[in-house]
Amino acid sequence: MASRTVPLVDLGKQHAALRPEIDAAIAGVIDSGRFILGPEVATFEEELAQACDAKFTVGVSSGTDALLLALMALGVGPGDEVVTSAFTFFATAGVIARLGAKPVFADIEEESFNLDPSAALAASGSQTTALMPVNLYGRLASLPKTDIPIIEDAAQSVGCGTPRGLAAGYSFFPTKNVGALGDAGAVATNDADFADKLKLLRTHGGRPKYFHEAVGGNFRIDALQAAVLRIKLRMLEDWNQARRANAARYSELFAGSGVEEVKTPQDSPEHIYHQYTICVPKRDELRTHLKEQGIATEIYYPQPLHLQECFSDLGYKAGSLPNTEKAAEQALSLPVHQHLDADDQEYVTKQVAAFYGK
Ligand SMILES: Cc1ncc(COP(=O)(O)O)c(C=O)c1O
Structure with missing residues (x-):
């Protein structure tokens, strides 16, 4: 439990x-x-x-x-x-x-x-x-x-x-x-x-x-x-600010966690963190571990569009867009919504760290 x-x-x-x-x-x-x-x-x-x-x-x-x-x-x-x-x-x-x-x-930029x-x-x-x-x-x-x-x-x-x-x-x-x-x-x-x-x-x-x-x-x-x-x-500005604050807290917690496997998202002044998305090895196993610990996550997006069946006639194949394909393998979005509290975030980062043996 x-x-x-x-x-x-x-x-x-x-x-x-x-x-x-x-x-x-x-x-x-x-x-x-x-x-x-x-x-x-x-x-x-x-x-x-x-x-x-x-x-x-x-x-x-x-x-x-x-x-x-x-x-x-x-x-x-x-x-x-x-x-x-x-x-x-x-x-x-x-x-x-x-x-x-x-x-x-x-292709996409790897960092953004x-x-x-x-x-x-x-x-x-x-x-x-x-x-x-x-x-x-x-x-x-x-x-x-x-x-x-x-x-x-x-x-x-x-x-x-x-x-x-x-x-x-x-x-x-x-x-x-x-x-x-x-x-x-x-x-x-x-x-x-x-x-x-x-x-x-x-x-x-x-x-x-x-x-x-x-x-x-x-x-x-x-x-x-x-x-x-x-x-x-009327709440948009406040909610977006709360998401930014949550993202900053995650990045600080991950930086202090000693976990080298987690790549945190690159910040920018206008980023409103609809998602806080990390890149990690063994992403699917981490996701299963977090689910067992009561933490919901999502993969946006597991199958890039150039490899979707309905677009097969466009002629792309695995390897056509390397950064895109790498992101699809490694990206994992963590809860970052405006109602998250500091204890939730400490719990999430601790559970991620535990998965990587820290
Ligand atoms: C990047 C992106 N484009 C388009 C859409 C489509 O928006 P909707 O679901 O409101 O039709 C969404 C939302 O799901 C989205 O995330």
């Missing part, structure tokens, strides 16, 4: 503190009868734009749809290539393929886990219509200097600052740093024309209603989710 339980996220604690406000917000939407777009969504978009230092944001149905919509607004389609990372959640490349375009995978800007440029060619770097684990990817439009997969980096390319796609999946009570997402941009295109395509390209100048889809965020997210957004 483990002496302690440390969950990967603690939505129970998060919601308990905000429950009266959340209940009131939900009741407010029900009473208003405005479930689709309307004032709740408009206000959410303004508040999100402020929180993300963006000129415009467009609320959508998920992080996946945020990326899909951004690529649609850019006009990505058959014959186009989009250069991205293979060390990411499937959605990043899935949306490229769904539009009939070709995902082109470039993010797309290597020079590898991304080297993989770009005359067919490249966009670059899609991923701000993995809440750490901003370095961007190459290029005229190719950049769509950031910022699903894990809400609150890291302004979109640095043409647009950034956010996810509000429940376990993200700011999570909805279901699926939700948003696209942020500083380009007024692009924001207008996003809004048009979000509702089937119809303007006015029933007159369609383009083929879009139904990518709308629910007003109920927008209302709940408005409450949680």
Whole structure:
């Protein structure tokens, strides 16, 4: 029997503190009868734009749809290539393929886990219509200097600052740093024309209603989710700071533990630690040991996208992207959520150290 339980996220604690406000917000939407777009969504978009230092944001149905919509607004389609990372959640490349375009995978930097800007440029060619770097684990990817439009997969980096390319796609999946009570997402941009295109395509390209100048889809965020997210957004800065403090404490504890096997993540000033991810040998055995000690961990991501069965026709093989493949073998994410306390973290580091015989 483990002496302690440390969950990967603690939505129970998060919601308990905000429950009266959340209940009131939900009741407010029900009473208003405005479930689709309307004032709740408009206000959410303004508040999100402020929180993300963006000129415009467009609320959508998920992080996946945020990326899909951004690529649609850019006009990505058959014959186009989009250069991205293979060390990411499937959605990043899935949306490229769904539009009939070709995902082109470039390797990541070993230290940051993010797309290597020079590898991304080297993989770009005359067919490249966009670059899609991923701000993995809440750490901003370095961007190459290029005229190719950049769509950031910022699903894990809400609150890291302004979109640095043409647009950034956010996810509000429940376990993200700011999570909805279901699926939700948003696209942020500083380009007024692009924001207008996003809004048009979000509702089937119809303007006015029933007159369609383009083929879009139904990518709308629910007003109920927008209302709940408005409450949680007020906590974003504090929650991200708490995650940063937890990450700093882990790195200090590991540095003092005498365990040489653990490679702690490289910090950066805007890192918001959606995940605190270490690289270790015997990763899967360590994970089993931690599970037995009551500690939840996760592997983001065990199979890189260039080696997924559905992309086998793209011609990549084991060895194509060495840093990506090494990360997939060694990365392990530890609990770093804002409700973790110092005792939890000491327990986690002690258990990791014990596994390596310290
Ligand atoms: C890197 C990355 N991209 C895209 C997504 C897709 O977001 P969602 O699950 O909200 O569709 C996620 C979240 O799961 C993600 O982590």
